[in-house]
Amino acid sequence: MKYDPQALGNIPAELVNLPRWVVWKLLPNNEPGKPPKKMPFDPKNGRPAKPDQPGTWGTFAQALEALQAGNYTGLGFELTGSGITGIDLDHVIDPSTGQMGEEARQIVDRLDSYTEISPSGTGVHILVKGHIPKDGKRNIPKGFEVYQGKRYLTVTGKPWGPLRPLQARQEALNWFYSAYFPDSGKAPETKPTAPTRAPTLDYLSVGLERDPAFSALWNGQRPTGDESSDDLALMNKLAYWCNRDEAAMVSAFLSSPYAAQKGRQHTKKMGRKDYLPRTARKAAQGCTETAADHDREFQERRLPAPASGGKAAVSPAPDDKPAKRPISLEVVKEALDAFGITVRHNQITNEMEITGLPPSYSQENAAAVLPVFLMDRLRAAHVTGCTIPVLEGYLFLVADEHRYNPVRELLENQDWDGVDRFPILYEILGVTDPAYHTFIRKWFIQCAAMACNSEKQPFGADGVLVLQGPQGIGKTRFFQVVAMRPDWFVDGATIDMDNKDSLIKSVSRWICELGELDNTVKKEQAALKAHITSPVDIIRAPYARAAAKRIRRTSYCGTVNPKDYLRDETGSRRFWTVPVERIDLDRLHSLSEAWLRQLWAQAHRCFAEAPNSFRLTGEERRWLEGNNQQFARPLPGEQEIRDLLDPGLSPSLWGWFKPSHIAQRVQGYKPTANQVGVIIRKLADELPGIEVRNTKTGRLYRLPIHKYYDE
Structure with a gap:
């Protein structure tokens, strides 16, 4: 029988997951008249496989790859030490009709575990979890064999009858062994009696x-x-x-x-x-x-009924009922340990991470699959109260008990070697101004600080590093590279304060690039500034019963093409704008992971030695406000008022003017009195001599307009 690639998908995941696979092919038998031998080979190198040498076995994937190469006939599974017994029933299927004999059918039904057609097409192999007293027994007249070690069993994946899962069937296995492989000459009883003391x-x-x-x-x-x-x-x-x-x-x-x-x-x-x-x-x-x-x-154990729904092979005594156990946190933990499944909460991505599910289940659906997987297994083990909501609640508890912060672990476990790596970043970005160096350096320290944010006394970020420059030079790529891991960075996030999905996305990564900053309207930009510096996030996740308070561990960055992207006249100190004309992408991509680890170790050292070192000083903030004017979008009427001003005018000639006087004298757009006040406050950052005075008749502004202008 040639192997069927589609049939291999029927092999139980418990077998697929074990590194006990070999490949085999038919070789001539040295003994005259004997059929060819099914010789096993190591799928990794093609050398003979040995039943007592695990190093000569391979994984299922390795065996499948070797089989698909075309040099072998089929797959095999090494039984030694697996806890699985293999049963070979030869010549039990009539090749002309495809029907199985009655005796063999009863054996298959009673063992009720994974059963497949052997390569000959006339026999079946049954795999059962359990043990036999002595290995390698044969019943030659019947053509039956049973093994639990020192050999492999061919595997085809072609089920006989309905596909049955691999099951623990020790009682049924005891019956089969005693019925067909008696150690004495006495005829065995088909119905075993319970011993006073189990072997x-x-x-x-x-x-x-x-x-x-x-x-x-x-x-x-x-x-x-x-x-x-x-x-x-x-x-x-x-x-x-x-x-x-x-x-x-x-x-x-x-x-x-x-x-x-x-x-x-x-x-x-x-x-x-x-x-x-x-x-x-x-x-x-x-x-x-x-x-x-x-x-x-x-x-006091009960032999499970066959999967076909027929009568149990052995009727249990009236008091021989399986003990029931109520669902609890301890039961869920035991089940996870038994199946080798780990569940933990990633504090950076705010996601439940699940590993260890059988490979037949996708990783992307693990959170939805695991509760159903556990419910099915626990109910079969007579655990009561297993429902999806209950299991989801317990899994949430387990994940929270095993919460971890991968970025913090990286930062705290990496010793800095003392080499300053920031100058290389400045060179890659082509930035020479020391003030811009400060923004870049402090932003990296801020990232390290936010990753290590305190649950007892959480703090907020200070600013957003914004790279402003031509399209396509690699601004986003710069942040992707320094973030190190794809799941630690998100690009193009658009924050809508009324949309919880956008908020969840933005705070579910270590570094978040804000998208479309230049298209953010004034109202949104004002709300964004408050969000950027918040120490916590209060968000109700989809299907959650209540809103949860999360410690902010995200640091924001931004990239924009146009120069005039700022439009909030109340201030822009949270946007640390650094203009870049060209980014050395070759050099950026040459940065090794070890180099980046040292860069972040340096940033973390700065934070550890001075926890507030990522915040701008008063002098740096004033410089930022003034410098950001070149990136601000002009307000309506701003240019017209600028045309009225004469910055070179002697201060002794500056005059005091009402907003209405200024509005009357501008050419073109006529701003309102309120707009004039907003514009003057903005211009005051550029011209320190501008003053404001409140009088009984209204507000007056001292401006570099000749005081005799009215005349």
Whole structure:
């Protein structure tokens, strides 16, 4: 049977996720009259694969790539240490009719786990979670075989009948083994009787079903990262479930996926004669109770009914009902640990990050998929109260308990080497004015400060670094590069104070580029200024029950093409405008991640040594206000009033004028008295001698207009 690429999608994700895959092809048998051998090969290099050498296996993706190259016949899965038993039923499908024999069909229904058609097309392979007393048993007259190690099983992905999930079926597996592979010559009973005390392997399977922490360790989780400590952690669990039987503990350890996934160095350590026995002895000595102490509880188990909905293979006793457990935070945590799923809250992106879901689910839909995934599994485990809203609430709690700030971690874990890197940025931007250097430097310090914002005493930003220059020179690209990560930067954000989606987008990144600053109307620009310096954001996210207060960790930047983009006459000190004519993109793109890390480490050092060092001084602010006039859009009537002024006039000749007098004398546009006042206040930043005086008859302005102008 040639492999079917579409059928491979039926393979259970639990198998796909394990690095236990090989490829195989038919080779001539050296023994005369024997059929060709299905020889397994390492998909990484084409060398022979060995059942006891995990280094000769590969991932599913590696095996699939090797298979698609055309040099092999099919895929194979190595059973050794997987906790999975493989059953091979040969010649049970009539090739002429495609029908399965009654005996084989009953076996398939009773085991009720993943079943697929073998490469021959006349047999089936059944994969079951569970263990058998002795490996590699054959029933030659029946053509049945059962294995749990020291060999691989071919995998086609072509299901027999309805697609069944990979299931833990220890009781059914016990029945199959005793029925078709008896160790004595006596005829086996088809209905096993419950022993007064379960054998060690039975306890082990119960533990893997009921103890999520044990299951997680067994399947390869390494909670500490220290190999010896994690070895002892698994052995401690085995001491309980193997009833302090040190030989059984060592045997189980060696057959576990945990052991199979060890690297070369640790495999060598595990192979020392004294290492595992010594570890088992230490665990057994520290074990105060065993599974046998709770024997009655573990005997009260029920064999699940077949997926087809038929009668259970073994009818449970009236009091043999599965124990129910109410949903709780602890249950959700145990389930996440058992499935190897992590949930945490990213304080920069304000998103829940989920990893560890089976690859059949997309990462982009993980937040929606996980509650449904857990609900299905927990209900099957007889956990009550599992609903989507309840699970979403618990997942929110778990994520919040595991909140983290990736930018802050980067800044605080990176030591600055003492080299000033800002001059290189000035050169890349082509900026030579020291005042503009100040804006650039302080903005970077502000970014570091905002990323480390305090939850107890939050503070706001001081300004927006705005690069003004021709279109297409790379202004946005500059900010993208220095932000380092795509998910730490958002470009072209348009903030609408009445649109919560735009607000959420703008504060869900470390660095946010404001879009269309030159098209922002006066009213919006005034509201924008207040938003920029806010220390917190109070936003009700979509579907949230209430608004939430978030600490501001975002720093804003901007890019504009036209020079006259400012239009708020009340002041523009929050916009730190730096004109650029050309950006050295080649040099910008040559900046390595290590260099950028050092740049941010320098900015963080400046903030740590002087927390307010990102704020402009009074002198710098006054210079900014004056300099920003060149970027301000003229007010209606402003140019006409400017034409009246004579900045070179001797101060002794300056006169006092009412707004109405000024409006009468301008040519062209006639501003109102209120507009005249606004324009004069703006011009006062350029001409320090301008004064205002309030009188009983109205406001007077001292201007560089000859005091005898009225005459």
